[in-house]
Amino acid sequence: MVLAWFGLWYLTPGLLSDGAGRLVTDDAALSTLFEIVLALMLAIGLVLSHRGYSRELFARSRTCWFYALPIATVIALPFHYGLELPVTLYLFWMTVSVLWQDYLTFGLLQKYLAERLTTSRALIVSAVIFWAGHAIFLPDAFAPAQGLPSLAILALGLVLASLRIWLTTLHVILALHLTFYFVFA
Numbered sequence: 001m002v003l004a005w006f007g008l009w010y011l012t013p014g015l016l017s018d019g020a021g022r023l024v025t026d027d028a029a030l031s032t033l034f035e036i037v038l039a040l041m042l043a044i045g046l047v048l049s050h051r052g053y054s055r056e057l058f059a060r061s062r063t064c065w066f067y068a069l070p071i072a073t074v075i076a077l078p079f080h081y082g083l084e085l086p087v088t089l090y091l092f093w094m095t096v097s098v099l100w101q102d103y104l105t106f107g108l109l110q111k112y113l114a115e116r117l118t119t120s121r122a123l124i125v126s127a128v129i130f131w132a133g134h135a136i137f138l139p140d141a142f143a144p145a146q147g148l149p150s151l152a153i154l155a156l157g158l159v160l161a162s163l164r165i166w167l168t169t170l171h172v173i174l175a176l177h178l179t180f181y182f183v184f185a
Contacts, residue, residue: 066175127157
């Protein structure tokens with residue numbers, strides 16, 4: 001289960017400068033688009049093959065109102081956006097990437113762990129795996145030698161895993177994660 005998570009996490013769009021998209025093209029925009037479409041197709045496959053989990057993770061609730069945050073930040077995004085890729089590609093990229101990361105980690109992985117471990121252990125293990133994914137694939141930013149950023153990503157994992165247990169759905173996690181990327185683009 002954990003090895004499968006790391007294998008799928010590797011396919012996170014834009015995670016690596018030499019990710020799956022670079023096998024197809026050296027063009028940054030096309031490479032990113034390839035990785036987005038690949039992750040989206042895999043995510044759809046996972047949602048369809050895990051319908052029971054997905055029904056719970058994406059159940060309608062009052063927390064859906066949190067999606068107003070990323071929608072509001074999207075309106076301001078073109079005024080402060082400073083990356084090379086077109087802003088529309090960035091929106092598509094971050095939306096799929098966030099869905100992919102959060103569904104894999106705080107959705108499927110945490111659900112599988114909760115079936116095998118106590119709630120508190122599932123929370124801790126999913127947070128540590130979330131941190132490990134960042135530390136392994138983005139060592140210049142999140143490896144233990146980086147100190148505070150490494151601890152911050154572990155703390156974030158603990159907070160997001162706790163939110164998932166407390167709220168049962170992914171809506172707040174997705175909304176906050178998207179808002180972060182849209183504000184700091």
